[in-house]
Amino acid sequence: MPRVLLIEDDPSVREGIELGLRRRGHDVRTAATGEAGLTAIREFGPDLLLLDLMLPGINGVQVCRRVRESSQLPIIMLTARGDDFDVVVGLEAGADDYIVKPARTEVIEARIRAVLRRIEEPGGRPAVEFHGDLAIDRAGLAVSKAGERLALAPSELKLLLYLTAAPEQVFSRQQLLEQVWEHSYHGDARLVDACVRRLRHKIEDVAGSPRYIQTLRGFGYRFGPL
């Protein structure tokens, strides 16, 4: 069972989620502040971070940025719906998904599973694929560009793997949300957009004129053609 670190300042929410997740078998550690959370990441070494955006002291977005500086730890933000600006900022800061509070434990757990789940590998493929300057190691879940390994967040990696599995095929945002993020409901397309932006920043030669991840106006995204 995954090890989950929950950073949440409100004791009842903290305790409630901890209780719910622990009942479902998760190994849960909690922290009440951003500072304590960052310490706990080093000490506890969680598989996933549940991060409340509204924290006293260092806020959730700052925590998110700090984590992303050194690690590809999956991050799910806890947010209140309507705090749209925070959602966008959090996604830009590198969060992989977000959950709107209040949420049932089953919803939280489903998200955790989705983020942690590996993309199913299409069979009969070489271990390493080359697309332009990109080398994608599906087995090792590693991407390098011009020989240099790229640090991709889980959602970024999953998106890239999904797109490169079917090059030149167009996927709508809703399709991507369903397949990559496993959002069964009509999700927030900003998740896709933010992730694409972050990914482009890392893999494209010129972020402003992408060649790997291309936009098809009115339809969605595709990988290539190169």
Place this chain on the structure above:
Amino acid sequence: MTRWRARIGLRTRLVLAFLLVAAVSAGTTATLTYRKARTAILEQAQDTAVSSFRDRVNDMGTPLPVEPKSLQEQLRLLARQGKPHPWVVFAEYGSVRVSSGTSPVSTVITPQLRRAALASPRSGSFQRVEKHGDPWLTVAVPTVFRAGKTVRPTGLVLYAVMPLTDEEANVRAMVTAARDGALPGLAVALVPALLAARSVLRPVRDLRKASQSMGRGRLDTRIQVKGSDELADLARTFNESAVALERSVGELQDAEARARRFASDVSHELRTPLAGMLAVTEVLDEDAARLAPDTAAAVRLISAETGKLAVLVEDLMEISRFDAGAAELNTDEVDVAQTIRKTLSSRHWTDPDEIVTDLPDGIRARLDPRRFDVVVANLVGNALRHGAAPVVIRLRLEPGTGAESRTGSGSGGEGARLVTEVADSGPGIRPEALPHIFDRFYKADSARTRSEGSGLGLAITLENVRLHGGTIRAANGPQGGAVFTVEIPLTGREVTE
């Protein structure tokens, strides 16, 4: 009178009143002047005629009884000396009738004049007579003679008959002059009348414009107050009312904003404890089976109500965001039929006995998928709860004609609209409930229990449709079921990145 006033404008009434006053004063002045002048002209003519006639008669001499022959000669002489006009002279003495003309008896002289001359032989008299359309002056002068110390009437009465045609011509000329003067005068009076009307109407117009401006919601509208007349008072009153209105509206808006903020704050504050509670409801549900029956029931109740409370608070938050104008539209271009099918399948509304769909493929539109999902889910959920199965969901594209192009729709699409219709097979909505169906917490059917929804579903649906620039309406179909129709304008095809 009132209808008359309503028909004729203020300007016309003012000008008419002005002209009426001008006409009355001009007419009265002209009439009085004319009468005076006419009297003067006639008196002049009459006095001249009477006194000169008497003077001429004074020179006469006659035996008594008169001798007709010599009398006639004297009369002819007299007639030639007539002033101001030649006159015809008649003499009557007993039964003697003599004249300077051809007929010895005048047809112009009236019996009244004759009677007066005979009845008072010591005073002269005259009378204006109209004969065959011509005005005549008839003068009667009885004669007396000196007898001893006294004078005695001779019994001889002399009459002079003189045409007044010249005087009449003069009088008529005066009438013409008065008329010719009054009509241009009235025309000239029109100028000050229009100016006066303008000066009166300008403040009225200002007032109207200001009222319209107020009506459009510009409550800071004020009128510049000029002078200190009644209209200035009116303007001042208007300004005072406007100030008062602005203040009360401001207070109302503040109160409303406070109330909304309060609702928003309350929901916010409720959310945090709910988040904790909701996270543990499963724990309660799972362990309830192991508890004593009463405790188990209580625990399940708490669990269930917590879930509903969470929905209610979420809906309240959503409404608060709409009220605050903070709701954002995150559009994406989607296949609408597919989107609707997703909505239905994700909620397990797939039983063909319950849900009938008519969703043509290939209709693409720019929508906020999450909000559109809420719209469809609310309408279908509502139909299933309050109506009866089967619920029919129809999608179609209405190519709007150019004239029918809706406001709020963006560029392109030429007014084409995406029409989504959700119809149930229930009894429909009571007519008196129809206007309120989208009100918050409105309960169309009093038997409805609280547990069936937050009471905000249709209100949120309406706001979501509005956010798309669309319209939603509720009606009862021909078969009696409720029909909700959502129309959303198709906007451009650009995709935001």
Place this chain on the structure above:
Amino acid sequence: MKRLSRLGLAAVAAVSLTGCGVRQSDVIEAGGPATVTVFPDAEQRVLLFFVSSEGRLTPVSGGVFMDRKGEYDGKVPGEVALMMLLGGPSATARAAGLHTELPRSAGHIGMKSGTDQVSVRVPIAVRGLGKTAVRQLVCTAAYAEGGDGTAEVTVAGDDGRLPAMHCDA
């Protein structure tokens, strides 16, 4: 507005009622009578009073009188004047519509004149005479013999005398 239009109507009515041009009038008194000269002169005439067709006392001036010697005397005796009166109006006077209300008579006539008093005696019955007839006698007597018509006249007849009276009474 209502009042104003009424005022306007009144004004219009006034103007129209006044009418235009010269209008007929009633008989209007204007000054005194004309004084004419009556021939012959006062010294040479005799004034007789007859009655016009309208019943009005009308003076008739008698012509030049010649005495029995055919000489012009200039004065007409009162008896003669009364005698002429009783003789009735001349043809000219009758042609002018004059008549007398006195009975014709050729009897003796007596007249006495004092300073302010005249008494006459006529050969007719005077008591039954009408008012106009008596005034014919009184006025003729008062103006006779150069009288100025102011004298008090006493008339006596066959049947007695009448109370003294003035011509203008």
